Amino acid sequence: MSITLWGRRSSGNVQKVVWALDELELAYEHIELGGKFKGNDQADYLAMNPNGLVPTLRDGDLTVWESHAIVRYLSAEYGSGLLFPVTPRERAVVDQWTDWVATTFQLAWLPVFWLKVRTPLAQQDQAAIDKAVAASFKCFAIMDARLGVAPFLGGDQLTYADIVAGVAMYRWTTMGIAGPTLPNLTAWHARLNERAAFRKAVNVSYEELVGRLAF
Template structure:
């Protein structure tokens, strides 16, 4: 297969998902810096690839894909069946957590991400509301992870790969929240994986080519 082009900045949680997936698969790829800070996601060329002007975008041969969870599903379907369910029923156990991430976690996460950059006295009421919502969401994940090593099927799947880069940030926000020993244990285990370390920029890839 052709080398995959991954367009997106290293520091994006959604780009980190894709980097980690590619590293786990050992799929040849090249990552190119794209994002608002590079001034290249509003160009006509990029908008023709991704009309949302966001990252990541993946180019695999003649195919262009955007939306990070869709990219993970595509890579699992084409290169990594072991990272998803073997049956439609098993797939629901994996993909429900990917949809939960987008449908439930994403909105309070974005609020906390933006307002955490402000001084405490500058934060709005939305920050407090998002903090309470995030505490409840992390409690859901905490209860699910009791006695489990992975989010689904007893093995690493695209559920873990989708969740971990974002939940790592959620767990690091300066908010009041209940203890999450099960989530802490899960995260610590995943942080020992080389692919996740590469995604976070803590280790050099031996799989990715220079842009």
């Protein structure tokens, strides 16, 4: 099957897919799209992804959008026993964390990125930043507690839950945020950084997004 990924590398949601593809050592074509590359408002792209957002993945005759759905699909199709635990009981824990990232963690930390990095300096609201940072640290404390009893969010090995959560770490640790030391979270980030696929996908400059609310 031939795999194609559409989406700019500076997108955190695209980074999840790039990391999963490389972690699974899959061959694929990567087409930069959206943001400064534009193209996501074109009819041929909207026919694949009616949201006009990135990422979108095609694998043979299958087209999928929504980063978590893509990462879960790749893990199930190509990573059984690796990124995708074999038993439903193990997968329940991985899905718990994956859904928590979508419904709770991203809603906490992404506003910090938008308020502090994407909003031009002159328009920044420090009270709003402080509130979002506090909400984020509540989530990081929950992750820290989990990572105190297991090396990865899903358990003993890296799974798609770590991928969807882990893409936050480069931005979070380079945005100039002060806060409590969370040793288990820091150790997990160090473990992720040992992986070439993580470094390539996630440790990516977001310079083009600084002060830019447009996309």
